[in-house]
Amino acid sequence: MSKIIASAAIRGAHKIVNDADEKWKKAMEKYGANEPVGFPNTAYFLPVIYGMLGIPVEKLGDMEQVLNRCKAILPPPVREKHPLPYLGPTLDAGMATLFAEELAEAIRYLEEPNFYTKTEDIADDNIWLGAADDIILRKRGIEFVDGTAPGFAAILGAAPTIEIAKQIAEELQQKNLYVFMCGEYNGKRFSEQLIEAGVQIGWPTRLVSFGPDTSAAVFAMGFATRAAMSFGGIEPGDFRKILIYNKDRVFAFALPMGYVTDEWYANAAGAINWGFPVIADTPIPEILPTGICTYEHVVSNIPHDELVAKAVEVRGLKVTVADVPVPVAFGAAFEGERVRGEDIYLECGGGRTQMVEWVTSKPMDEVEDGHVEVIGKNIRDIEPGSRLPMAICVEVAGREMQDDYEPILERQIHHLLNYAQGVMHIGQRDIAWIRIAKQAIEKGFDLSHIGTILHAKLHQDFGRIFDKLQVTIYTDEDKVKEIVETAREVYNVRDARIEGMTDETVDTYYSCTLCQSFAPSHVCTISPERTGLCGSYNWMDCKASYEINPTGPNQPVEKGEVIDPVLGQWKGVNDFIYQASRGKIDHYNFYSIMNDPMTTCGCCECIAAVLPLCNGIMTVSREYTGETPCGMKFTTLAGTIGGGLSTPGFVGHGKYNTTQRKFISGDGGLLRMVWMPKSLKEEIGDRVNTRAEEMGVSNFLDMIADETVGVTEEEILPFLEEKGHPALTMESILG
Ligand code: SF4
Ligand code: ZN
Secondary structure, eight states: OOHHHHHHHHHHHHHHHHHHHHHHHHHHHHHOTTOBOOOTTOSSSSHHHHHHHOOOOOBGGGHHHHHHHHHHHOOOOOOSSSOOOOHHHHHHHHHHHHHHHHHHHHHHHHHOTTSSOOSSBOBTTBOOOOSOOHHHHHHHHHHHHHSSSOOEEEEEEOOSSHHHHHHHHHHHHHTTOEEEEEOOBTTBOHHHHHHHTTOOOBGGGTEEEOOSSGGGHHHHHHHHHHHHHHHSOOOTTOHHHHHHHHHHHOOOEEEEESOOOHHHHHHHHHHHHTTOOEEOSSOOOOBOSOSSSSSOSEEOOOOGGGHHHHHHHHTTOOOOOOOOOOSSOBSGGGTTOOOOGGGEEEEEEBTTBOEEEEEEEOOGGGOOTTOEEEESOOGGGSOTTEEOOEEEEEEEEOTTOOGGGHHHHHHHHHHHHHTBTTEEEEOOTTBOEEEEEHHHHHTTOOTHHHHHHHHHHHHHHHTTTOSEEEEEEEOOHHHHHHHHHHHHHHHHHHHHTTTTOOGGGOSEEEEEOGGGGTSTTOOEEEBTTBOOTTSSOOHHHHHHHHHHOTTSSOOEEEOOSEEETTTTEEHHHHHHHHHHTTTSOOOOBSSOSSSSBOOOBTTOSEEEEEEGGGTEEEEEETTOOSOOTTSOOHHHHHHHHTBTOOOTTEEEEOTGGGGSTTTTGGGTGGGGEEEOOHHHHHHHHHHHHHHHHHTTOTTGGGGSBOTTTOSSHHHHHHHHHHHTOGGGGSOOTTO
């Protein structure tokens, strides 16, 4: 340990502990010892203190013993002559620093409750997120455990230019690392630089703006400490195990950018306790011999374009970056990114043009592996802000390939295209929707890269079930129409495979958690009579998906004990969703819109809503963009209820599900339907009539109002009365 670092870290620690002590004394005078303190929504109190010392700080008065511990372990300043060995005392100084910072931040939460947003996303007027609550910890921390995210980079300070900030952030994102940002250098902050560079920050893009001050570094350490307690099952106070868990399991490192102050040294000394090394861009003294960290402790003076590579090497991180040869960055970190307004270069689908995506299998000799073709206009033929129709046709061949696998490959298109930076994808089948950002086009992205991505990634993830894959992208209106027609026939055949099976005849349902990146608490449970709300996955598809990928997003769910046969609730399902939603949702009903309906994500083909005046329900499909009798358009409905929550009175569902026998059977079933858009009536009308006939009502379709009758409850009620709609004489839907 260098003497310079040791002296600086110890000086910094003294200052930080003294500051915290003063803040605490003032707070005690103002609020008294019994004032509750803590970080929001967490069971881990002040997590570094709780993890290391086992002390649950709940009240201001509890802080005293922590401050005493800080003072006890704080080493005296390094003597100029005859200095003692430094490593141990410096590490202790680092610990005291983090304890003191955690106290200071907790006092800030007390004094300025709105200083941090306490959310996953930044707000318009506040970019500082503050400590991650337990929901964020469960959702994000699990990625550290399952390897989706290998770890994090804690950035202090600011880059010399916003371009360098952006480049470093992207490089870290591409390695799937989280970036935890805090502190200030030269009046600038890394988070602010990213915003200035037009980069989206927040938990969804893994660029986490913890806070403006250096002390916010303690939120990163708290996150790591809680991960060890929560996922490693380590007891609070068992500091040794927590530190070793982090050293071995969490690939984290600190990147101080700019002049390293005493306070930064003190924090760095703290991080080294966790095995997190420091890689600096300035010429600070290095600590090369290894000991606590896997390799070196402090490496300095690294040029900016080598910083990330050096950090990865020093931390001993093995990164498997998929080689997807596209000109934009590609990886799970970009999945949550949105493309909006002025940023849009090209938009296809979303109700404005037709868009369809379709995977089909072919004989071996009809597929040329890796062949990608764009037929019709490509990027160079259009102006920024354009719209085009689009069909993405993926043809696969292979000895192991079966028709049953087509829907599974097809459903991957959604997240795979979202992995590309500057590409946003929503929906599926014939209601797919894509936006490509100007920034992606500037880097050279064109439509053929959609094919490149699908070829590379589907091979990588599903290479076991097919040998060859080719992609054709059509943007020509007539051709797209033709493919929509063909694909719709195939969708019908796929949907009908489930016909005749009932929920009672199987013991196992399947889960789908593919949509959790957008709707974190959302879990679809798919039974024979309740197809996934996106319409792309039915029970058969999930079963096949589980067979090819036993650890994937479709897991078998044992129904277990029946809790409510009418509303459709099972103990096994409840247990599963509690765990899969990370504690957010503990039960839901399969067959009800009124009583705790299933959760809804943004992919739903249709959204049903209760219409109290008509004693019934309406449903609206994504392609209908007009007003509806519930007072909201599809997009507003999706924005309101599509975040993964269960919202009584509203439920997302697949088109096909509308005519499945269990469709809201707990509330009276299909005969409650009083309004649908005309296009949907045309599309599923025959099946609606057949199903209603079974329920004893002939020509039911004619009794259902649409936009030509009206778009308010008042407008459609006389029509329903005139037709003698069965819902009007059913018992009150409000119960
Ligand atoms: Fe899976 Fe449901 Fe998302 Fe469809 S909507 S992909 S079934 S989670
Ligand atoms: Zn979804």
